[in-house]
Amino acid sequence: MDLAFIAEVFPKLLAGLPLTLSLAVLSLSGGAVLALMLSGLRASSWLGAQFANFYVYIFRGTPLLIQIFLIYYGLAQFPALRHSLLWPLLREPYVCAVLALMLNDAAYTSEILRGGLRAVSSGAIEAAKVAGMSRPTMLRRIVLPLAFRQALPAYGAEVTSMVKATSLASVVTLMEVTGLARAEVSQSYRAIEVFLCAAVIYLVLVTLITRLVHWLEARLSTHRSPALDRSPA
Amino acid sequence: MGEAFTLLGFGPEGWGHALLTAGLTTLAVSACAFACGLVLGTLCAWAKIAGPPVLRRAADIYGVVLRGIPDLLVIYLFYFGGRQLVTTIANQFGHTGPVEISGFVAGSLAIGLISGAAQAEVLRGAFHAIPPGTLEAARVTGMRRWTMFRRIIAPQALRTALPGLGNQWQSVIKESALVSVTGLVETLRAVSVAANSTELPFLFFLAGGAIYLAITTVSGLVFRIAEWRAMRGQPAMRVGG
Secondary structure: OOHHHHHHHHHHHHOOHHHHHHHHHHHHHHHHHHHHHHHHHHHHOHHHHHHHHHHHHHHHHOOHHHHHHHHHOHHHHOHHHHOOOOHHHHOOHHHHHHHHHHHHHHHHHHHHHHHHHHOOOHHHHHHHHHOOOOHHHHHHHHHHHHHHHHHHHHHHHHHHHHHHHHHHHHHHOOOOHHHHHHHHHHHHOOHHHHHHHHHHHHHHHHHHHHHHHHHHHHHHOHHHOHHHHOOOO | OHHHHHHHOOOOOOOHHHHHHHHHHHHHHHHHHHHHHHHHHHHHHHHHHHOOHHHHHHHHHHHHHHHHOOHHHHHHHHHHHHHHHHHHHHHHOOOOOOOOOOHHHHHHHHHHHHHHHHHHHHHHHHHHOOOHHHHHHHHHOOOOHHHHHHHHHHHHHHHHHHHHHHHHHHHHHHHHHHHHHHOOOOHHHHHHHHHHHHOOHHHHHHHHHHHHHHHHHHHHHHHHHHHHHHOOOOOOOOOOO
């Protein structure tokens, strides 16, 4: 291992970290909003539920990379779209990558949310109803917080998998960490050193996120902590 | 519409044959990768359950590292890194110039390595779901370790592990699309080539998506049937297990 070379490459790759993070944050927040909308749709009507199921089936049944290609290369097939006002946006690889990641994340997140919602006990809902809460208040105060806590471990895994998935944006020319690594390798031909450096960056990032989620889990389940178990009920 | 059918069909103008071969290549890469993962996963699960501390630690580190690195990067490491390694070694022995390595082999190994980390967790969970009484009974009747593994542990653990392994197979199929970066002509690569030469990218990427969807749907059904068969004669499923 050539330490001087690694010390030279590492900062170069770190320069891609802001782009990696912005891709992840944008697509996760967009995906979360879409997932909430899908859950609403699922609860609204039979047809809505069928649509939500179909959406999830399509996006979970195909590779993310083909979804990115379909949006980035595929949309150019339609002249009407190419001449529309949206084209300057849809031509951008950044926009396409975020769009694909977001749509993909929504499918997975809505399934996680579904699991979380199912775990909300009917007792809690009954209690809220008996206390005279309106439906929105009940959602905001009882159902969503309980579902969120329940879904947190699975959602944490989804967050890390999205952070990793941003590496696919490099395939449509975006210069995030993986893209920079790829460019560096084509110059230096030292694939092992460069890709290992990139791997370390992702590994640290993912470890930090995992820690954060664990901390959040512990914080949000104080009612299960041993200190409280001992107190009289 | 008619043009689309001609292009996707099996006629002289059509890409049908190319796409079918590519779909089979996707299946072959996925199968090899899944098998690699199953072997690695079994070894790691064993190391975590009953291995010596050093191996247990190694298995843990392997899991954490592979779960923290993007799949694409692992494939790059195997393909380009492997080429670098093989070239360096070959040059030591007097060979000159770069040595090409197979995208199929590098890709299967890379995805196998990724999947192995996840399969280890599935198998470990399945082992812990085995009623301890059956293990004790096997020990008491004097079964040897291998017999016990073959007759008592494997059949019970595999039954519980089936849904988890099914999920893993689905992820492996989707990850196999990444092997296209090595130039291996699997589904994604084939539809990219077709999209380029026909200038109908939407049509062909959609067709590619349909191929993956067909594969994941059919294998989902196969796994569900397998689960149902494995559960025959079992008392009603324990909820939440």
